[in-house]
Amino acid sequence: MSRLLYSPASPYSAKVRMAAAWLGLPIETETVNTNDEPALLVDSNPLGKIPTLLLDDGSALFDSRAIMQELDRMSGRKLYPRNAQKRMEAERLEALADGICDALLAQVYEKRFRPAEKVHQPWLDQQARKAARGLDWLERNAPRVTTKLTGGQFAVAAMLGYLDLRFGDTNWRRGRPRLKRFETRFAAAFPEYATLRPQG
Numbered sequence: 001m002s003r004l005l006y007s008p009a010s011p012y013s014a015k016v017r018m019a020a021a022w023l024g025l026p027i028e029t030e031t032v033n034t035n036d037e038p039a040l041l042v043d044s045n046p047l048g049k050i051p052t053l054l055l056d057d058g059s060a061l062f063d064s065r066a067i068m069q070e071l072d073r074m075s076g077r078k079l080y081p082r083n084a085q086k087r088m089e090a091e092r093l094e095a096l097a098d099g100i101c102d103a104l105l106a107q108v109y110e111k112r113f114r115p116a117e118k119v120h121q122p123w124l125d126q127q128a129r130k131a132a133r134g135l136d137w138l139e140r141n142a143p144r145v146t147t148k149l150t151g152g153q154f155a156v157a158a159m160l161g162y163l164d165l166r167f168g169d170t171n172w173r174r175g176r177p178r179l180k181r182f183e184t185r186f187a188a189a190f191p192e193y194a195t196l197r198p199q200g
């Protein structure tokens with residue numbers, strides 16, 4: 001059985017775990033600490049990043065978007081729309097949500113891994129602007145939640161969960177009612193969100 005290396009706080013991992021659960025795919029999961037650079041992880045993924053999916057044939061797949069495409073194939077194409085235009089929109093939504101995560105993580109890592117006197121505030125501010133612009137774009141183009149969830153929606157939900165986990169003080173819901181509504185409707189359509197969203 002495939003095995004997913006992940007961490008509970010990781011938004012990219014949460015996206016993949018939620019999608020796998022939604023599709024009912026039998027995938028084992030194992031937590032890893034990327035800072036320890038465990039052999040299990042770095043021998044499979046030279047980048048030492050999660051999520052990494054260990055496949056039955058002994059090979060490994062990364063990153064999260066490549067894994068999502070594999071989940072789509074494993075499920076008989078149930079994770080992304082078949083219609084070309086809608087599929088492109090779902091993939092763009094995922095890219096944007098992941099990109100917002102990149103900007104959020106850059107801020108977390110800047111503070112976590114650099115000595116306090118070397119933290120560069122203009123860099124933090126630039127990353128925060130990227131995230132804010134991304135959220136504003138999502139507010140203007142909030143995804144509609146129907147009975148068919150897509151990879152893009154799992155990505156947005158995982159990113160919002162990460163915002164709550166690490167940036168709760170920014171009050172991202174203020175002024176973004178459509179994004180807040182997406183969150184509520186997504187949580188109703190996929191109750192496992194409560195347990196699979198990024199956790200500290």
Ligand SMILES: N[C@@H](CCC(=O)N[C@@H](CS)C(=O)NCC(=O)O)C(=O)O
Pocket residue numbers: 009010011012013034047048049050051063064065098105
């Ligand atoms: N583009 C990658 C990003 C993965 C990523 O940056 N994951 C973080 C955890 S949320 C990580 O592994 N960080 C450890 C590191 O960068 O060394 C993806 O979509 O999977």
